[in-house]
Amino acid sequence: MTTHSIAPAVRAVRRLSPLTFSFGARRWESTGAEPPPAGGHLPSIATSKILRGTREAALRTPGIKWLDEGGSSPLQNTIGGRETRKMNVYQAVRDAMGITLSKDDTAIVFGEDVAFGGVFRCTMGLAEEFGRERVFNTPLSEQGIAGFGIGVASMGQTAIAEIQFSDYIFPAFDQLVNEAAKFRYRSGGQFNVGGLTVRTPTMSVGHGGLYHSQSPEGFFMGASGLKIVIPRSPIQAKGLLLASIRDPNPVIFMEPKILYRSAIEQVPIDDFELPLGRAEIVVPGADLTLLTWGTPIFHCETALSLLSEPPASLASVVPESARGARVELIDLRTILPWDIETVVESVKRTGRLVIVHEASRTAGVGAEIAAEIQSKAFLKLHAPVRRVTSWDTPVGLQYEKFIIPDAIRVLDGILETLAF
């Protein structure tokens, strides 16, 4: 495709960006002429085509593996008789834990404020249904929660721990990195804590400030022995959480908290898993690979829409030649160990990679992926690997819209990479 002509337009996008930011910031001003868009600053989630809003689409989720009794029989494996129910992410997470507690007598669910349903409602009704011995509050100590969970899991039982916000996972860092991650290796395979899953809400909501907005997955990237999983939707949350709980390794399961209520799908009510360690090509394409996980997948979807059909306000900066670009959107889903094969294969086809994540740039997960891609697909690359991330700052409350990458910055990254 021809790309040399769009460079001036890209610069125009950059000039435009502050205007866009000020539009977003209008929600803070009572004198703003226009009301904020319905659905707040992430209008795309309500109408996303990535979300599976019908029973038919839900049951055809790629990679779905049914685990109910007789699940291997041909009859059970057909989707004909299966039901779905409309759920948001917190309901899907709750559903996965309910299934686990029903089927696995050793399973327990615990954490701060878990018994009354959790501050994000993920454990609602579980204590009433399964009893306070299995679903209970802990003292306010993250290192205690992680250490306690490791102990339970080391006895072969299933421990589902909740850290109330991923911003507060750091007191548990030693237990997770020095203990959980190394438990199997250091014991020559004699002990393991595969039964441990640590759930924690993550990423920004638009008004969380420094300590309710972080994406700490990158800090765990070097902890071989751990798995890190981040779902994008209710179906993904249920299937990936059930797989994480049953995986023979300790898993940190980070739930994008803005999606708890806003992302809604028809979710199969049966027991099913989605594969860990496998990225998913959400939108196939041939000209550029757009890789992300969690909340930004919806910013990416919006960016693709802005790219192909720019509104009048952006039309002048999105050249006609770029609008037909077929962008491949990939959801990484498992951050550690990440699916190198799928991403490399995609980049070899497209020759371009843009990585989007909410964590800041330096030594973020994008840095590791970029290094691996340049090593494995160097001669196929038409442009440098581009990272669209938060800046290397904490997340300042009144400036979150400027710090967390949004659809416009993703669009900018795509246009620059196409134009290189």
Place this chain on the structure above:
Amino acid sequence: MIRTLLSRHSFPISRIFRKHISTTISTNSSESLGLLPTSQSPITPKPHFFNAVSTDGKQLPTYRVIDGVGNVIPGAEIPELDQQLALRIYRNMVLLPIMDNLLYNIQRQGKISFYYGEEATIIGTAAALLPDDEVLGQYRELGVLLWRGWGIDEAMAQCFGNEQDMSGKGRQMPVHWGSPMYHFHTISSPLATQIPQAAGVAYALRRDPARRSKNCAAVYFGEGAASEGDFHAGMLFASTIASPTLFIARNNGFAISTPSSEQYFGDGIAARGAGYGIDTIRVDGNDVLAVLSAAREARRRCVESGRGVLLEAMTYRVGHHSTSDDSFAYRARQEVEDRTRIDNPIARYRLFLKNCGWWSDAEEDELKGLLKTDVMRAFKLAESLKRHELKEVFSDVYGGEEP
């Protein structure tokens, strides 16, 4: 912010305050002024500060059975003990310094990286536990494994990291033992991490119908490790989320070079037990009979109540912290030698056994000869064996499908 909204303190504190003011005004006598709402805390009209667990302000007492020359002290009772058990305890106690000395010396020759040990508290508690009580150690608890039947060969294999090292396939430094068969969780170097894990292990025992009200988790740690946040988390969890966890603090007065006077300002580790509402005892850790007796009772309370119990064993470390350390740089040599002679736990117990007519000098010589031969044989075998295959570098990182 959500966390702030959920802060649990603002409401109760205002209630406490109002209640306090009103009762103080309404009455001024010494008669009962009632209790603080939703608590058992009596109201008092006088501001009362305290900094000791005991009401008389004294330090917590230390439980002892035999004195420095093996005689039972007035008022003490010998724990239930027949000759067979008494001698089994003694043989295990004697074995530990023999292994210590050998490993210390070969470390000095550069053959292994480091080793250190401590005996009386370990064997006394080991003898009080059931063989299938789960043990989480720090690193000085080899004696628990040997007590349970794990062999000298296995210990040597671990120290050398050879192909017979099943504790960690040569991946860990010496003294990082572990054996699921003997219910001994593999040691890790970070201090105190095992303490909250023990609460979780104990909770898992409580949830296992076959082991509920039968087993406990016993966790060992030094007084230095008790400064870590994990100690507090572990005590808090085992008491709040009832879990039968036996906390065994070895207070030997030093964390590497730091004396306990620079480790804490309060009355040792035992004073902290009451803060978590758990039964606590301080015991003379150089008196194996006191340790045995106290640990048995601590274990009984732990399993019966299903909650944490704390045992603080006061010992004096006769050796150096590790072989890369020379403690004479920070302790007077005379002081150490005096303690070794006067308050050596093995000597004390040997005198007790002789008083009972259960032990003689001839048996002593024979035992030491046998143990030294055993340890040397195990050492030579361990030294001659190969390492695990190099491919083991990459195994056991993940379970299931390797990424």
